[in-house]
Amino acid sequence: MTLIGWIQILLYCAIIVALVKPLGSYLTRVFNGERTFLSVALQPVEAVLYRVGGIDEKREQDWLSYTVAMLLFHIGGFLILYALMRFQDLLPFNPAAQSAVSPDLSFNTAVSFITNTNWQNYGGESTMSYLVQMLGLTHQNFLSAATGIVLAIALIRGFARASTNTVGNFWVDITRCTLYILLPICVVYGLFLVSQGMPQTLGPYVDATTLEGAKQTMAVGPVASQVAIKMLGTNGGGFFNANASHPFGNPTALSNFVQMISIFAIGAALTNVFGRMVGNERQGWAILAVMGILFIAGVAVCYWAEARGNDAFTAMGLTGGNMEGKEVRFGIVASALFAVVTTAASCGAVNAMHDSFTALGGMIPLINMQLGEIIVGGVGAGMYGMLLFVIIAVFVAGLMVGRTPEYVGKKIEAKEVKMAMLAILILPLMYLGWTAGAVVIPSAVASTANPGPHGFTEVLYAYTSQTANNGSAFAGLTGNTLWYNITGAIAMLVGRFWMIIPAMAIAGSLAAKKIVPASAGTFPTTGGLFVGLVVGVILIIGGLTFFPALALGPIVEHLAMTGGILYSSN
Amino acid sequence: MLREIRPAIVFVVALTLITGLIYPLAMTGIAQVLFPHRANGSLILRDGKVVGSELIGQVFSADGYFHGRPSATNTPDPKDPAKTIDAPYNAANSGGSNLGPTNKALIDRVKGDVDKLKAENPSKQTPIDLVTTSGGGLDPHITPEAAYFQVPRVAKARKLPEDRVRQLVDEHVEGRTFGLLGEPRVNVLALNLALDRATAR
Numbered sequence: 001m002t003l004i005g006w007i008q009i010l011l012y013c014a015i016i017v018a019l020v021k022p023l024g025s026y027l028t029r030v031f032n033g034e035r036t037f038l039s040v041a042l043q044p045v046e047a048v049l050y051r052v053g054g055i056d057e058k059r060e061q062d063w064l065s066y067t068v069a070m071l072l073f074h075i076g077g078f079l080i081l082y083a084l085m086r087f088q089d090l091l092p093f094n095p096a097a098q099s100a101v102s103p104d105l106s107f108n109t110a111v112s113f114i115t116n117t118n119w120q121n122y123g124g125e126s127t128m129s130y131l132v133q134m135l136g137l138t139h140q141n142f143l144s145a146a147t148g149i150v151l152a153i154a155l156i157r158g159f160a161r162a163s164t165n166t167v168g169n170f171w172v173d174i175t176r177c178t179l180y181i182l183l184p185i186c187v188v189y190g191l192f193l194v195s196q197g198m199p200q201t202l203g204p205y206v207d208a209t210t211l212e213g214a215k216q217t218m219a220v221g222p223v224a225s226q227v228a229i230k231m232l233g234t235n236g237g238g239f240f241n242a243n244a245s246h247p248f249g250n251p252t253a254l255s256n257f258v259q260m261i262s263i264f265a266i267g268a269a270l271t272n273v274f275g276r277m278v279g280n281e282r283q284g285w286a287i288l289a290v291m292g293i294l295f296i297a298g299v300a301v302c303y304w305a306e307a308r309g310n311d312a313f314t315a316m317g318l319t320g321g322n323m324e325g326k327e328v329r330f331g332i333v334a335s336a337l338f339a340v341v342t343t344a345a346s347c348g349a350v351n352a353m354h355d356s357f358t359a360l361g362g363m364i365p366l367i368n369m370q371l372g373e374i375i376v377g378g379v380g381a382g383m384y385g386m387l388l389f390v391i392i393a394v395f396v397a398g399l400m401v402g403r404t405p406e407y408v409g410k411k412i413e414a415k416e417v418k419m420a421m422l423a424i425l426i427l428p429l430m431y432l433g434w435t436a437g438a439v440v441i442p443s444a445v446a447s448t449a450n451p452g453p454h455g456f457t458e459v460l461y462a463y464t465s466q467t468a469n470n471g472s473a474f475a476g477l478t479g480n481t482l483w484y485n486i487t488g489a490i491a492m493l494v495g496r497f498w499m500i501i502p503a504m505a506i507a508g509s510l511a512a513k514k515i516v517p518a519s520a521g522t523f524p525t526t527g528g529l530f531v532g533l534v535v536g537v538i539l540i541i542g543g544l545t546f547f548p549a550l551a552l553g554p555i556v557e558h559l560a561m562t563g564g565i566l567y568s569s570n
Numbered sequence: 571m572l573r574e575i576r577p578a579i580v581f582v583v584a585l586t587l588i589t590g591l592i593y594p595l596a597m598t599g600i601a602q603v604l605f606p607h608r609a610n611g612s613l614i615l616r617d618g619k620v621v622g623s624e625l626i627g628q629v630f631s632a633d634g635y636f637h638g639r640p641s642a643t644n645t646p647d648p649k650d651p652a653k654t655i656d657a658p659y660n661a662a663n664s665g666g667s668n669l670g671p672t673n674k675a676l677i678d679r680v681k682g683d684v685d686k687l688k689a690e691n692p693s694k695q696t697p698i699d700l701v702t703t704s705g706g707g708l709d710p711h712i713t714p715e716a717a718y719f720q721v722p723r724v725a726k727a728r729k730l731p732e733d734r735v736r737q738l739v740d741e742h743v744e745g746r747t748f749g750l751l752g753e754p755r756v757n758v759l760a761l762n763l764a765l766d767r768a769t770a771r
Contacts, residue, residue: 008751053580069574076582126663139590171577178585183593190597191604197625200601200609205662208613208620210628211635211762218626218661220611224601225594242664245705247625248611253752310671316684317696320713324676324702325666328639328711331753335705352705353666356676454670476668560672568674 001307005333009299012257012337013292016264020288023265024272030180031153031173031273033057042179049175060166063508066154067501069170070147074114077143082110084136085128094129095204096219101127108485113137115496116144116378118230118237118348118471119488121479125219125240130202133239138226145233146177148380151500152270155384158507159408160277162515167507181266182229189262190228197251198224223248231262234378236348236471244338244351245327253329256351260338263347267376270383278408282526287386290534294375295344298364303336305361311561322361325353336361339472343368346378348471355449355458355474359561362474363554366461369468371542372427378469381496384503388420391506393530393537395420397523406522409515416509419502426498428545430467430491435460435549437487444483449476452567453560457553462488467495614759622759627710629659630762633727636712636720638758639699640683642667643707664706687719694719711755714743728769738764 029036050057061069085101088094101109105121112119113136122128128137150173157167194200199220206218223239227249230236236243244250244259268288275284309322321332330338335352342349343365354362368375374386390407395417398405405412438444438459448455458474465472466488473479479488524530560567601609612624622628627638641658643665657663669676683701697716717739725732742761746752 004746004750011750049581049584052584053577055577065574069578072574072578073582076578077586080582080586123663123665134594135586135590138594139586142589143585171581174581175585178589183589186593187597191601194601194605194609197608197612199611200598201611202598203610206611206613206620206623208622208628210622211759211766212628212630212632214629216622216626216628216659216661218611218623219664222594222598224609225597229589240664240706242666242706242708245666246664247623247627247706247708247710249706251612251625253747257747257751312671312677313680313698316681318680318684318698318701319695320698322671323698324669324671324680325705326702327704327706327709328699328713328755329709329752334752350705353668355668355670356666358671449668450670450673452670452672454672457670474668474670475666476670557670557672565672566674566677567672 001303002333005303005307008333009303009337012260013296015261016268019261019265020268020272023269024276024284027181027266027269027273028276030176036180038180038184045179046175050172053171055169055171057169057172060169062165063154063158063167063504063511066167066170067504070151070500073143073147073170073174077140078110078114081113081136081140082106084132085109088129088132091129091131093131093134093202096129098127098129104482104485105480108489111489111492112471113140113235113237114144115469115492116148116233116235116346116381117466117469117492117496118235119466119473119479119492120237120241120243120471121485121488123241124238125221130221133226134222137237138229141226141229141233141235141237142178142182143174145229145235145379146174146182148378149177149181149266149270150174150380151503152380152383153273155387155503155507156274156277158510159274159410160279161511162513164511165508167511182232185232186225186228189232189258190224192258193224193227193255196255197248198227198255199248200224220248230349231259231347232266234263234267234345234347236342238349244349245353250351253334256330256334256338259349260341263341263345263349264376266379267345267382270380274383280408280526283408286526286531287390289531290538291375291386293531293535294371294538295340298340298344298368298375299337302340302361302364303333305358306332306336308358310358311564312566322356322358325356327352339365340368342472343470344373344375344377346373346381346468346470348465350472353475354461354472355476359554359558362457363550365472366457366464366550366554367542367546369464369470370427370431370546371538372424373468373470374538381469381499385499388423388503389538390534391416391420392424392541393534394523394525396537397533403521406516407525409518410510410513411516416506419506423499423502424541426494427467430494431460431464432546432549434463434487434491438463438483441483443481447478447481447484449478450567451569453553453557454567457557460549460553463491466491469496614763616763624757624760625710626661626708627659628759630758633723635762635765636717636724636758637700638712639709640701640703641707642703659708661708664708666705666707667703690723691719710757710759712758714739714754714756717742717756717761724765728765730769734768735765738768
């Protein structure tokens, strides 16, 4: 670890914190329906959409209608994306003549994109036509991100409102989120990425004759427009197979830094939106503090492990950390930081190959996802995931003193706690259950690329990433098989919707409650005690659930690595 | 439920067209006007022919060129499309080795490369980036240490004084962005093009 490395990390954190208030203020205005500087241009577009869609902007929905609207929206998006992939060979914008995508891979990929996972069982530039990349993937990058954000807003409204049965109008929220927040940022951001060297063209792949006379075909395409939203919307599905480690997917150290900022920006700002909507910004800062503590701890371990490197390399006299699977322009610190950011948020873009990280360096991304991606988390998804943990934490605090727990003026009762536990418990069932299944099926084991405990970690990482809707991978695993395509898709669907539906039920239940004025007996939820309690609950619930699985994978591999034990395939 | 069907259809179609077609096509148009060189892949032309991209590494094996990092990219086997064969710096199918830290295959590969480099230049420490593959397999850069490491071999093959070659490397070292972000690096293709120019003179 170096001083300049830590300065980069601290600068990153400082910029995120500085963005929280202004972005939070803007998001709050948009979702409260107030005028913003973009209203002049966008209000007419909105009006046309509402008229054709036959909805009344002012009419709000209860939590169930809101959820049903969201589900219908996803079914529509799924069908479009699936059909585009199945018929891409017959459709335009296909200069590389990609053939139709197989049914199970199309199914997995369509699920992957509507759930904001963007798991890549496909290799971008070798599988997908430009039309699929734009109309299918870029579009779902926007809409799955917007969905996450508006669901978090609905839950926040549940906390903020009193004695009502409505939580907002899904159609209005999703339109405003897309038009006022995601699109304008992406236009500016995308052009910045092009200025750094990211292609944005509909022209065919380029053939070059190298200095040594060989032919080199270079994949290009409408890259920047997709990368902008894949980062901002914490989607993570790359235009290219190698994602953000591909020089066209992440050309410079500056583009890398800005990409990391864009992954956290909206998720972090949502804590401020929460504070503003419940009428006390300090409530938001307390939640951000919980996230910050867990984040810094993860960065420190991952950076340390990667800078320390692989003992087998050190034995050969090599120094400079673990550079296998990393790019020279980023080096150790920007690769380790990116890995923690992308898995703390539900992004899943990678600028280095996690499969080649050291055992402990690769364990941090895994833990980030297993905690439910609540360290900033996916846009929206992180916020509602964190609020579920907060409900459990205040419940535990209430048990200790024998009072009905309250949070931001709402009594937390049996229904909320049950729903929160339902959402939290489904995650380990998916990632541990499917992993246990896969490692006893010989054909599924055959998909692993590395022998020994690392192979187990590959499988565990795959199901964790898909359940948590992250999308990053220990990419050695050959995921494009019938087994992984189908079971992975189930994990993604359950991981997304089994979180969303209980969270929305909580939103509906909370909105109906009265506000309880704070009294002397109210547990303050803006101070250090509260922050410590939530961190503790997250680590205890998480630790008890997945520690045994980690012991079988990365922990035993770390002991092997430091002990000089190697594994071979035959 | 039924009253949500009409908005579902309208909003799915409208937002699909806005974000999936209008947005990327508009971005393509603007980018092609503002940054045409960048938007088309930062291509390098020599004598009117495309010889590569500023951002994409390529294979260098001759002694008279600086070598880039090992690359783990592959391509479908022409004899059996279900299998793949090694194809370093395949810019149409990016990817890393994905070998884990305790995999004997990784350690054996690195060991082989370290031995080769030690034989070539025993006086200097072997730079780690020359024996490890990059994430995308297309890394255009090496560290300055890796470039200086190769100076004696390149100078000998080119029949140039070592100082002249070292000077070329000096000119091609890029520092951290704003003195802070990323790592110091040397673009291998740019350096080799300069080397070709220096030798032609």
